[in-house]
């Protein structure tokens with residue numbers, strides 16, 4: 274099977290290759306495959322919001338609306354939360370009855386949503402349905418790996434299927450809008466939200482963005498199992514200075530265009546119905562009042578026809594940013610810049626009327642935003658089918674197929690960072706007859722398997738590594754918690770060392786607590802928190818072979834671990850099927866094939882560190898000491914972008930360009946180049962290889978965005 278995927282010129286992935294058992298059987302443990310890359314541009318999704326019929330319905334409705342009803346459509350409240358400048362608690366039901374509640378977030382459950390919907394649809398004057406939104410970030414009830422982990426599978430089909438599964442479950446709970454995918458490029462592991470996206474590469478990030486959107490929105494957005502996607506946070510939020518949450522972003526237009534915008538463009542091209550405006554400033558202008566990005570680029574250049582929602586109170590925060598003197602100015606600046614819906618600051622509803630009355634705001638500006646929101650509601654089929662089927666709701670959650678997909682996703686997300694031989698033999702995959710000590714705070718923590726942003730997932734549904742290994746190993750598994758993730762206590766060291774000494778092999782399940790990544794979880798240190806490293810050092814000192822299994826929401830700087838621990842498996846936060854997926858991988862029933870999508874540094878001081886940086890004029894190593902670098906650290910990462918090992922071995926032939934050479938101009942007009950390589954599985958078992966091709970444009974100073982060039986890959990399963 275062959276599938277086409279696309280890229281820009283800075284990086285290209287050539288393909289993903291699975292050399293299966295069948296191939297191996299046929300060719301006596303060696304097989305070859307050919308992959309090809311060519312250069313094309315993104316295929317555009319026929320726009321979902323481009324219907325004359327819908328436009329006509331919107332126009333008719335708009336004519337009947339009062340100003341207050343219009344502003345209701347531009348207002349989103351969070352269930353049960355107090356809101357607005359005066360921090361008032363709203364009466365949701367009463368507002369719905371008066372047609373003043375366009376959207377709600379954080380209310381879910383078919384019954385609860387239906388109840389409130391009934392107020393809007395049956396009691397309000399114009400019967401406009403409410404749009405219910407929720408942060409369905411990596412699964413709903415069936416929680417799958419955090420997005421950073423999922424991206425390490427380099428498998429867009431998998432991401433699409435996971436997103437679809439999330440849509441099927443969330444829509445059964447009344448949710449027709451998710452605030453996902455997060456498509457922020459992140460080049461700095463200190464930033465906690467790196468966990469929520471697809472890493473540092475604009476190309477891979479764009480492919481993933483499109484895949485998530487396709488999965489959520491499906492073939493038909495009006496299908497009751499389809500959910501509106503929201504690409505966030507627009508834009509460049511991941512470029513926060515110092516990796517410090519909500520911090521200033523000051524980058525060039527070129528970097529904006531080449532690095533941070535492409536995944537948003539890909540999401541828009543894939544048909545994403547909504548975009549969320551970010552918290553950060555960009556070149557001194559807050560993203561939620563930035564006309565350049567919200568209107569000139571998004572609407573004029575890209576032709577986006579969905580609507581923009583602010584991030585949580587990011588309109589109100591324009592006052593804190595200092596660009597608006599009060600709430601009224603904040604509302605005016607956000608709306609006229611291009612933010613259509615106000616999440617939670619309640620400034621549109623309270624401040625825009627006086628601006629219209631005083632003539633500072635034209636009604637057409639409001640009408641335009643209301644039309645965008647209504648258009649999306651029509652496209653979702655909300656007017657025809659505003660309610661959720663309450664009877665079938667429970668049966669759509671955690672079905673065997675969903676759980677199976679979550680396991681597959683976890684398995685594909687694992688990255689084997691290191692697997693060195695100990696006494697001539699690699700520890701992984703584990704031999705079946707050994708006694709195993711399993712030690713660490715994440716070995717048996719159900720809650721620890723989920724990571725950030727789990728709204729409806731119940732940690733009781735998660736299977737831990739201890740549970741899965743106990744099923745296989747029975748009394749050959751010895752468990753000790755050892756330490757807590759963040760605690761300073763060493764009280765458990767003794768029991769952990771006893772366990773290690775009794776075993777043939779030690780598995781250390783260490784990492785970050787699940788709430789150490791995600792929003793407002795920036796770190797200035799990238800080590801194993803608490804006493805975990807100290808415990809690991811003590812266990813390694815026993816002389817037993819050690820495998821380190823890492824659970825974390827960001828790249829970590831683990832220089833001691835990388836030098837002294839023979840095997841390291843990166844597991845991220847794997848979701849409900851953590852245990853089974855890890856057991857199958859550790860015992861070799863699954864051959865790890867994940868590849869890093871974010872660089873692991875040696876030291877925090879290297880941050881930001883990413884593979885596609887510009888050259889300097891003095892690259893290291895050089896003829897003398899006047900080269901780019903540090904006096905106390907190497908330039909190279911601990912584990913680079915794209916890194917990942919396998920239990921088998923792949924050999925590469927040199928690459929060949931198999932088509933005639935074409936000029937950059939031809940390439941820009943949709944021309945293509947094919948590159949081929951022969952990849953051979955020369956190792957002892959079946960495996961999957963992500964074939965990566967890196968290219969750069971030499972001999973030109975031109976920016977890619979002024980003359981966009983895109984590259985394509987083919988992804989191949991054999």
Ligand code: BGC
Nearest residue numbers: 378408452505506584585792
């Ligand atoms: C986050 C968004 C999220 C929103 C709604 C904000 O604090 O930045 O990512 O979608 O809250 O929960």
